[in-house]
Amino acid sequence: DAGVTQSPTHLIKTRGQQVTLRCSPKSGHDTVSWYQQALGQGPQFIFQYYEEEERQRGNFPDRFSGHQFPNYSSELNVNALLLGDSALYLCASSLRGGPIVPEAFFGQGTRLTVV
């Protein structure tokens, strides 16, 4: 059973460019969350997708957008890249469950470097 897979694993972009990161959730999972993790810091919640809709959004600008497809896979798009966007981007999948966030399974992340 494949876990959460993210692509690409590493990416170098130039300031001002746009980037798309991809995530395939663990088999059977229907909810995808995206996080940004700066070096030496904990993850920061970007947004969560369920039933192809953004269910909740963290404190990130509109340059960060996403999408969830009918097969539950997801994309994170970042426009007008800034140097400060350099980070590890993590995708986590889970089952919708109840009000309590269920156990989340994380991918290995995409290391984005903006130069």
Place this chain on the structure above:
Amino acid sequence: EDQVTQSPEALRLQEGESSSLNCSYTVSGLRGLFWYRQDPGKGPEFLFTLYSAGEEKEKERLKATLTKKESFLHITAPKPEDSATYLCAVQAGEDSNYQLIWGAGTKLIIKP
């Protein structure tokens, strides 16, 4: 503002030397506290969820406890393979809030 603080930032122990990691939180309406382990270059791996003060959970050499203000992750007789960064996260607020707020983590190094 909801906040999660972990201490110490780093902890070096000899193999077999037990210790504890701390996660203190300031949130409105805690609904769940989570512990994850993260190895270098990998995503976090789920360890425990605690829901209410007084709750305890164990897994191998790890034991997590929860009070109204903080959580401890106790590590008993650790082995080098326990070396990792341990992250704490909380979910709080209304039922419609699915956001986790994370601490910066404690980097644990176990020397053989």
